[in-house]
Amino acid sequence: MTSADAASRRRRREAPRKGDLREQAILDAAEEQLGTQTLDRMTVESIARGAGITRNALYFYFASKQDVLTALVRRTVEQVANDAASTAADTGTEPAERIVRAVHNTERHWIQHGVVMRAAVELGAVIPEIGAMWTETVERYITVTTEVMLSGGLSAEGPGSAEDVARALCWMTERNFYYASAGEGGEDALRHTSDVCIGIWLRMLP
Structure with missing residues (x-):
């Protein structure tokens, strides 16, 4: 040949x-x-x-509409997971900048695929596979941001540990973007949400 x-x-x-x-x-x-x-x-x-x-x-x-929606959510969360992996690999960047990039990536996905991400939140309680995919995606970011917060100086142990903070703030970020996307503010509301979440994340760094 x-x-x-x-x-x-x-x-x-x-x-x-x-x-x-x-x-x-x-x-x-x-x-x-x-x-x-x-x-x-x-x-x-x-x-x-x-x-x-x-x-x-x-x-x-x-086989069904549910199968279509499940595959659609999977396609979207795979893109989100890729961004989480990128944040995890970016160990040479300052913790604050990694947080900013992670939240901006989240903002971008909510702008581009907000209808799918809202559906994932709303269907997660009734379609277990979708709920599991969504939770796993948030958990990926919790793992990544825990490492970022540790590198920024938060403690690994006790109340208010890096993992405690990362878990609370990741779910806060998810919920705030969901409500911003579901409202009538459009991209401006999502960008404002991004700024607010970044401000809160950065306040938690020593």
């Missing part, structure tokens, strides 16, 4: 498969509909129509 043949085969392997593209189109359609109608009004048929396929074709990829 020549090098050109090998390169051609590699490009074919790396190119998205038709089924993958169809699945992403279904998730994109579901996310778009979350921004225009309530969860109750969304149906398999409306999602399929938005993706440009038939209802029967959608069932080839997902």
